[in-house]
Amino acid sequence: MLRTHTCGELRIENIHQEVTLAGWVQRVRNKGGLIWVDLRDRYGVTQLIFEEGSTDKALLDKAASLGREFVVQAQGKVIERTSKNDKIPTGDIEIKVESLTVLNSAKVPPFIIEDETDGGDELRMKYRYLDLRRNVVREKLQLRHRMMQETRKYMDAQDFIEVETPVLIKSTPEGARDFVVPSRVNPGEFYALPQSPQTFKQLLMVSGFDRYFQIVKCFRDEDLRADRQPEFTQIDCEMSFVSQEDILNTFEGLTKHLFNAVKGIELEEVKKMTYAEAMKYYGNDKPDLRFDMKFVELNDLAKGKGFSIFDSAELVVGICAQGAGEYTRKQLDELTNWVKRPQIGAKGLVYVKCNEDGTYKSSVDKFYSNEDLKAWAEKMDAKPGDLLLVLSGDEKSTRKQMSELRLKMGEDLGLRNRTVFKPLWVVDFPLLEWDEETQRYHAMHHPFTSPKKEDIPLLETDPGAVRANAYDLVINGVEIGGGSIRIHDRATQQLMFKHLGFTDEEAQKQFGFLMEAFEYGAPPHGGIAFGFDRLCAIFGGSDSIRDYIAFPKNNSGRDVMIDSPSTIAEEQLLELSIRVALEKK
Amino acid sequence: MLRTHTCGELRIENIHQEVTLAGWVQRVRNKGGLIWVDLRDRYGVTQLIFEEGSTDKALLDKAASLGREFVVQAQGKVIERTSKNDKIPTGDIEIKVESLTVLNSAKVPPFIIEDETDGGDELRMKYRYLDLRRNVVREKLQLRHRMMQETRKYMDAQDFIEVETPVLIKSTPEGARDFVVPSRVNPGEFYALPQSPQTFKQLLMVSGFDRYFQIVKCFRDEDLRADRQPEFTQIDCEMSFVSQEDILNTFEGLTKHLFNAVKGIELEEVKKMTYAEAMKYYGNDKPDLRFDMKFVELNDLAKGKGFSIFDSAELVVGICAQGAGEYTRKQLDELTNWVKRPQIGAKGLVYVKCNEDGTYKSSVDKFYSNEDLKAWAEKMDAKPGDLLLVLSGDEKSTRKQMSELRLKMGEDLGLRNRTVFKPLWVVDFPLLEWDEETQRYHAMHHPFTSPKKEDIPLLETDPGAVRANAYDLVINGVEIGGGSIRIHDRATQQLMFKHLGFTDEEAQKQFGFLMEAFEYGAPPHGGIAFGFDRLCAIFGGSDSIRDYIAFPKNNSGRDVMIDSPSTIAEEQLLELSIRVALEKK
Numbered sequence A, B: 001m002l003r004t005h006t007c008g009e010l011r012i013e014n015i016h017q018e019v020t021l022a023g024w025v026q027r028v029r030n031k032g033g034l035i036w037v038d039l040r041d042r043y044g045v046t047q048l049i050f051e052e053g054s055t056d057k058a059l060l061d062k063a064a065s066l067g068r069e070f071v072v073q074a075q076g077k078v079i080e081r082t083s084k085n086d087k088i089p090t091g092d093i094e095i096k097v098e099s100l101t102v103l104n105s106a107k108v109p110p111f112i113i114e115d116e117t118d119g120g121d122e123l124r125m126k127y128r129y130l131d132l133r134r135n136v137v138r139e140k141l142q143l144r145h146r147m148m149q150e151t152r153k154y155m156d157a158q159d160f161i162e163v164e165t166p167v168l169i170k171s172t173p174e175g176a177r178d179f180v181v182p183s184r185v186n187p188g189e190f191y192a193l194p195q196s197p198q199t200f201k202q203l204l205m206v207s208g209f210d211r212y213f214q215i216v217k218c219f220r221d222e223d224l225r226a227d228r229q230p231e232f233t234q235i236d237c238e239m240s241f242v243s244q245e246d247i248l249n250t251f252e253g254l255t256k257h258l259f260n261a262v263k264g265i266e267l268e269e270v271k272k273m274t275y276a277e278a279m280k281y282y283g284n285d286k287p288d289l290r291f292d293m294k295f296v297e298l299n300d301l302a303k304g305k306g307f308s309i310f311d312s313a314e315l316v317v318g319i320c321a322q323g324a325g326e327y328t329r330k331q332l333d334e335l336t337n338w339v340k341r342p343q344i345g346a347k348g349l350v351y352v353k354c355n356e357d358g359t360y361k362s363s364v365d366k367f368y369s370n371e372d373l374k375a376w377a378e379k380m381d382a383k384p385g386d387l388l389l390v391l392s393g394d395e396k397s398t399r400k401q402m403s404e405l406r407l408k409m410g411e412d413l414g415l416r417n418r419t420v421f422k423p424l425w426v427v428d429f430p431l432l433e434w435d436e437e438t439q440r441y442h443a444m445h446h447p448f449t450s451p452k453k454e455d456i457p458l459l460e461t462d463p464g465a466v467r468a469n470a471y472d473l474v475i476n477g478v479e480i481g482g483g484s485i486r487i488h489d490r491a492t493q494q495l496m497f498k499h500l501g502f503t504d505e506e507a508q509k510q511f512g513f514l515m516e517a518f519e520y521g522a523p524p525h526g527g528i529a530f531g532f533d534r535l536c537a538i539f540g541g542s543d544s545i546r547d548y549i550a551f552p553k554n555n556s557g558r559d560v561m562i563d564s565p566s567t568i569a570e571e572q573l574l575e576l577s578i579r580v581a582l583e584k585k
Helices: A057-064 A121-126 A135-157 A198-206 A244-263 A275-282 A329-340 A370-379 A395-412 A490-499 A504-517 A532-540 A570-575 B057-064 B121-126 B135-157 B198-206 B244-263 B275-282 B329-340 B370-379 B395-412 B490-499 B504-517 B532-540 B570-575
Strands: A018-030 A034-041 A044-051 A071-080 A093-104 A180-182 A190-192 A211-219 A231-240 A271-274 A315-321 A350-354 A360-362 A387-393 A423-427 A432-435 A440-443 A470-475 A478-485 A525-531 A578-580 B018-030 B034-041 B044-051 B071-080 B093-104 B180-182 B190-192 B211-219 B231-240 B271-274 B315-321 B350-354 B360-362 B387-393 B423-427 B432-435 B440-443 B470-475 B478-485 B525-531 B578-580
Touching: A018 A044, A018 A057, A018 A093, A034 A057, A034 A071, A044 A057, A044 A071, A057 A093, A135 A211, A135 A244, A135 A532, A135 B135, A180 B180, A198 A211, A198 A231, A198 A504, A198 A525, A231 A244, A231 A478, A231 A532, A244 A423, A244 A470, A244 A478, A244 A525, A244 A532, A271 A275, A275 A395, A275 A423, A315 A395, A329 A395, A350 A370, A360 A370, A370 A387, A387 A395, A470 A525, A478 A532, A490 A504, A525 A532, A570 A578, B018 B044, B018 B057, B018 B093, B034 B057, B034 B071, B044 B057, B044 B071, B057 B093, B135 B211, B135 B244, B135 B532, B198 B211, B198 B231, B198 B504, B198 B525, B231 B244, B231 B478, B231 B532, B244 B423, B244 B470, B244 B478, B244 B525, B244 B532, B271 B275, B275 B395, B275 B423, B315 B395, B329 B395, B350 B370, B360 B370, B370 B387, B387 B395, B470 B525, B478 B532, B490 B504, B525 B532, B570 B578
Parallel strands: A044 A093, A271 A423, B044 B093, B271 B423
Antiparallel strands: A018 A034, A018 A071, A034 A044, A071 A093, A180 A190, A211 A231, A231 A525, A315 A387, A350 A360, A350 A387, A423 A470, A432 A440, A470 A478, A478 A525, A578 B578, B018 B034, B018 B071, B034 B044, B071 B093, B180 B190, B211 B231, B231 B525, B315 B387, B350 B360, B350 B387, B423 B470, B432 B440, B470 B478, B478 B525
């Protein structure tokens, strides 16, 4: 090793020792005859000292010539500092340097390599390898490392077998777009990259593996949003001979283990809520339970009083924002404008202030008496000082708008604390959802999810009402993952494909191998997948997953550091039996 | 859970307990009024018993109707067996079944699902999910799982950070062919799948990650041989501020840990040998050290005695096969034919039998006296009863042929025991190797490997003689992995690209980001990668990696189970701005 110690480990106990450190120059302070250098590595910072008289002139000159981010090796003696720094663990000591080797010089970095940087997003992505030098960024990837190790430790202890499923698989048009890979050896044919190892993990259950897991890269060629990446990582699992309850218990166990081992947090028991309840009370299948502010339906109280907007609405619904009764006119106007933005799409916002004196002040005083508003307040469990916010319209849009408003109020009132974690199982998802564009039903989870037995007859009469054995884990309003109990017999799987609009031939061509496998003794089974990037972001208290990925791509799916994707050589195309066919402009 | 216990855990202590098991029907024995069923799962086999009289008729009939590989749930009482089976851990007990549920039926499998099967390779690959049900196959993947977990445990304890590098990267023509992925969002441009995370792990060193590892899928579009797969797995690592010795020590530690934790074997210290020594004594850069049989050069003794074949040869070289002096004429003829096969390519084989009476019998008695042959025998340290085998010709081919012959003799004489493990570091590899086809030097390891400092002047005068800071780990004649100390400054990297025939422009286009990174403070660093599939195969005592991969591809790169690769829809091609261009026949 080019060092005897790291830059993070020397303490007062080490004084008088001869040591060699290696690392990056974080800072040089030159007081003429006295030079201090902060030497940094992954493990910490240690101060080097060069002093005129006790150090030869050449060494002093060399120290003076060091620039930021130079890589150096310094050999010397650990001494006690005269003025200690209690902000860093090595702050009691410094190294009186006897020899100094510049291992590599460095150009001036394009942005400051400190926790607070002056680099913009684009610049930091282009020089990602410099951005990763910043402690705050590297620590996110160290958190990710810790979470991977702890996940595996837990799964291994629970008798799960980690199996690597293939990356070069087969394209299936169901779901998102596939990335494809032309096969040179099989001209005109293509592999696809997996959107998930779904069929393989089910085949492993048919194989009797009983408990499978994998931390695995998956790929979706979607139009990217800020928080999506074309390649992402899942904790992927499957179990045999289980009920839904067994899966929830196992992965609640994993979640608790991770919070405990990585963050030292004892998580409370994970609540359960049906999809129907989540939609009714939070207008959302991933409610943020760090705060309450449940929806209260007001149709019975608000209709028939001459306010035509409410009278003609399918739904009148309110939330009670505790302690927001003091909101000013300006704040209320801003809220109203906020819900009327096209992204939210509400027509307007009705408010009721619950005054401290027991009276009410609302934006609809013309139509509702103090008695009327009192009835609203009572139904909504409001206290003096609270603010009621009411939206109306068609049921679906109104719930959606109210969900957004609820989240905003939670944010504005400081109820969405990033160090508080409220996990929730949402269960009993619908099996199918109607797609307006294609005018047919799609699988809400995926085509391998089993319907609830008692709902199977509804498949023919009211497909949208069929509930699935499907569940999501939600933490703080973020969907961490989901899964289902799978279909494990050919007949049901065929029925499912039929309802999804597959012809028998299409189903056979794409998933024939799976249906055939079900005929050779498939056990009842189910599983789950967690979005690992997002889980890490939640643990780190971030909204964006990008910082938790070592080398992420930008919103055009481009890695600006290595400049990829890029054109390839004509010979490569020829060998692969493909040609580029750009549309004419 | 649909079971209270697995099929592997009930013991005599459990008698009288009410239990529920679930699993696959391995075997049904029907003696009329008495039926035994062997129920199997991943954890073991438990015997179920159904007895006329004590069991109702319907239950007995149901048991009688069970077929092989049916999936059933059986509830009943644990009882002591009258005739115990000491071959299985559950052999003291059986389950007197009270109720039986068929969870799924099964067609007759296309091959027998037992350790010994009647299924051929193709059939077992098509029904890989059934092949994986066989204990001998599943156990190989469980071994792989254990090796992954233990690798991570060791690396984590050594402060390595596991970082996932991207799968969608950039195509570089150096090395093997890339698999490429057309980008829909960037028409006419392509990602490539990584042949290794080489440049990313070096960038992580520039980032100060200090110690990186990953167990990672890599991809090479090569023409496949029996033991190659288009996607394969590596244990990939990199370290900063290290010398070669530090890397060897660290990964010798990993190797020892794996042998100890997975196989209970205390591995001896790993020997070191230079590439030059390996070639000289074993004709091979990955010598199998389970047996000695070193090459002995005989030019001085064998030339000048009138045997023109030896006289005109660049090299005459022999090995001593201990105890093979009794080989019959027929065996020697077979050996001669074996070395003359085109795969080996020798012109002929000279043998010398060392008789028990101190005389010698050779195929070249015409040219060499007993005294001559005695001198050979003495130089080769041969004893009475040994057999000397001698080849001659140009140096390079002859060493290669002798290497093959040595391995064959080792095999024939039973010296290549699969339960004995002899690891070896081969060091000081050449930096460059001459490629006849392109008439230029290629990097023997890769273009990022550093030359030995003292050899750098040779780059201009004798490039083939330059040694690299490169090393391989070899176990039992199999290359497990290799690595090098890297170049970490722009000037040397540029020089290297120049010697590899890159123009400055090509080097900049493909690896500009890396060379630029070296200008911002790159630490000295080096690393290694182990072929994980091969490592698992070695641990399992197999020659082929295929069984250690859950869903391998065949020699045409095809997954015959899911039938991939396959054609894709015209709309997919259109969206990706590519077209299939099959050559006309």
